[in-house]
Amino acid sequence: MLIVADENIPLLEAFFGDVGEVRRVSGRTMSPEDVHDADVLLVRSVTRVNRELLEGSRVRFVGTTTIGTDHIDLGWLDDNAIGFSAAPGCNANSVVEYVLSVLSLYAERRVLADWSQLTVGIVGVGNVGGELAETLVRLGFSVKLCDPPRAAQQSDDSTTFVDLDEALACDVVSFHTPLTRDSAFPTYHLVGERELAMLTSEQLLINSGRGEVIDNAALCKRLDRDNAPLVALDVWEQEPRINPDVLNRVWLGTPHIAGYSLEGKVQGTEMIYQALSRFLGLPIRKKAGQFLPEPALSKVSFTSAADECAAIRMALRACYDPRQDDARLRHAMKAPADERGVIFDGLRRDYPVRRECSSLKVQLKGTSKSLQDSFRAIGFKLKI
Structure with missing residues (x-):
């Protein structure tokens, strides 16, 4: 059995080596020739899986190690009796921790003694948005x-839901929707000139869902006007050839890596391994x-002298500080225009190992129950 897989899926041989022969190929440039003799195809979101890719091949099962499926022609797979599985929720916690780190930076910028003073509107309450909401509520937001x-x-x-306008009135608005165009509730350019105004x-405004949910051209215009919001984007229109004009105007920009913790990546591989098995x-x-x-980094320690918000901020950023990814992306986009797409993909392909908060043991000596509860809510391991 031949398994053709995106070369950037982690632990391919560890999970699939005894299932069949694993052939690694570039996900971005995957062609019909690459998959013609494959029995199984494993992809990420950068590969369009449709008739053009698979017609005439031996592929009987397709797995995507991602939560989204808008890159997959599910109808065509079903019509051709090809098995399919995605990995919903695999990187939800990674994205939640990304948003928490961005929130901590924003609270610091606003000079807030208590970050839970911020109101947060969450647009899209699936695996990621739902987990984010639960975490924020436990933290007092x-x-x-x-x-x-x-x-x-x-x-x-x-559950009580509000309309988009009410969500947009919150201090922070975080988007976690899929990309849809023809549904009853399309999300393509859900945020345009009216909403940005x-x-x-x-x-x-934070978007770590799908880049096309926000009209990037309208965003550029809005950010050039008075009283503009701060914007943190992890996803962009026209990836990987993103518009540097948008990057130059946002407060924080990262190269579509919110869900790129090692735990999230490996869990995606595990879920597809289970489905294929x-x-x-x-x-x-x-x-x-x-x-x-x-x-x-395996352990940090705080004493009774620790300020609660400062301790949370330090521990969060010990695991992940998005400013590092922001700096790498801005530096990369100084390259000639015809090289930026390859470089953007390279930032994702060569992304440094990032561990989730669950990998870090936090030792607390004489600290308050409130601080202990906050660390637990985020997912740190505690030693008291």
């Missing part, structure tokens, strides 16, 4: 949820945990 498809299907009063310099009728013997290496 006031959260408003906007998800029109879920609101339309809601059959009980367990509602935002002020007292607000932060079930498809082939094979036993599931491997788990992500057995392949995770020891983290570079």
Whole structure:
């Protein structure tokens, strides 16, 4: 059995080496010739999987190690009896920690003694948005949820949803929607001139979902006007050839890596391994945990003298500080225009190892129960 896989999927041989022969290829440039003799195809979001790629091939199963499926022609796969699996939720915690780190930077910029004073509107309450909401509520934030498809299907009063305009009135607005164009609630350019005009310099807009959800041309115009909001983008229109004019105007820019923690990547691989094993009728013997290496930083300690917000900020940034990715991206986009797409992809391909908060043990000596609860809510391991 031949398994053709995106070369940037981690631990391919560890998970799939005893299932079949693994052939690594470039996901961005994957061609019909690459997959013609494959039995299994494993991709990430940079590969369009459709009739043009697969017609005439032997592929009987497609797996994407991502939460999204807008790069997959699901109807064509179904019509041709090709098995499929995605990895929903695999990197949800990684994206949550990305947003928390951005929030900590924003609270510091606003000189807030307590970051939970910020109100947060979450647009798109699926695996990522839902987990983010739960974490923020545990941390004491006031959260408003906007998800029109879920609101339309809601059959009980367990969750209260608001419309987009109400979410856009929050101090921070974070987008976690899929990209849809032809659905009852399309998200393509969901945020355009009208929505951007509602935002002020007292607000932060974060997008770590899909780049096309925000009209980047309209965003450029808005950021050139008075009273413009701060904007943090991890996703962009026209990736990988992003518009440097947008990057130059946003407060924080990162190269589509919010979900790129090692844990998130490996969990995506594990989920597709499990799905393929079930498809082939094979036993599931491997788990992500057995392949995770020891983290570079394993323990930090705080005493009773620690300020609660400062301690949380330090621990979060010990695991991940988005300013490093921002600096790398801005430096990379100084390259000639015809090289920027390759360089953008390179930033993702060669992304340094980033571990989640669960990899870090936090020792607390004489600290408050409030601080202990906050560290637990974020996901740190505690030693008290």
